Amino acid sequence: MSDERRGRVPPGPTHPADPGLVLRLAVVLLVAASxxxxxxxxxxxxxxxxxxxxxxxxxxGMAAGRGQDTGVTAAVLALAGFGAGAAAVAWPTRRSTGVVTHWSARVMLCLVAEAVVLAAIAGVWAAVGGTPDGTTRHVLQFGAALAIGVQSAAMVAAGRAAAPTTYLTGTLATYIVKGLGSTRSQRWVPARLGALVAGAAACMALLRAARTWAPVLPVALVVCALLMACLPLVRMGPDGVRPTA
Incomplete structure (x- = not known):
């Protein structure tokens, strides 16, 4: 009996719509957004x-050592925002089981929430002409950390179908220690590192050329990542199983 009749698809070249590939590309887009x-x-x-x-x-610690109230406030707001975002994801995803082929509905909803927070930041930013000050700047700082906390926790909840997107020091160390390109997932590390640089560079260019619109970039990148992550779900049948023939 052939492999197709047994419900198995013989290995072959990766197709652009293959869940493994599209999810890795979605992760790269999220890294660029971060x-x-x-x-x-x-x-x-x-x-x-x-x-x-x-x-x-x-x-x-440095701000506290210098006695700078502003620096202490900024760091505390970032820490609090990130923690709040991660905690907000931990509750709805605590019973989720990550699978390799796709991101769960709860993970996707968390990323939608991140996009909403980033869109709100972009709206406030545009309303103040790209030059927030005082309380507005603090609110935006908290919101930015909140959004990244949501993204970080969502990728943890996605399990093997995802990878770190917001803090890549450990990723770089693992890549160096375990061998360059030793596994398929490791081969995507340079793409993620490059995406972080590209996302930062593009946003910096926007801040210099069109400051009011700079926060729109991470919103667009997260939305594109979400749309790409939907492709494996679209290819699945009504019973949640991907067709094999």
């Missing part, structure tokens, strides 16, 4: 990171 958010957070808000909590803890 790079864009970090650029806005660090260069245009309170000079703290939206998703790198190790650095924010160090910045908090």
């Amino acid at each position: 790079g864009a958010v970090e650029t806005i957070s660090f260069t245009a808000l309170d000079h703290v990171f939206a998703g790198v909590m190790t650095s924010n803890l160090a910045l908090l």
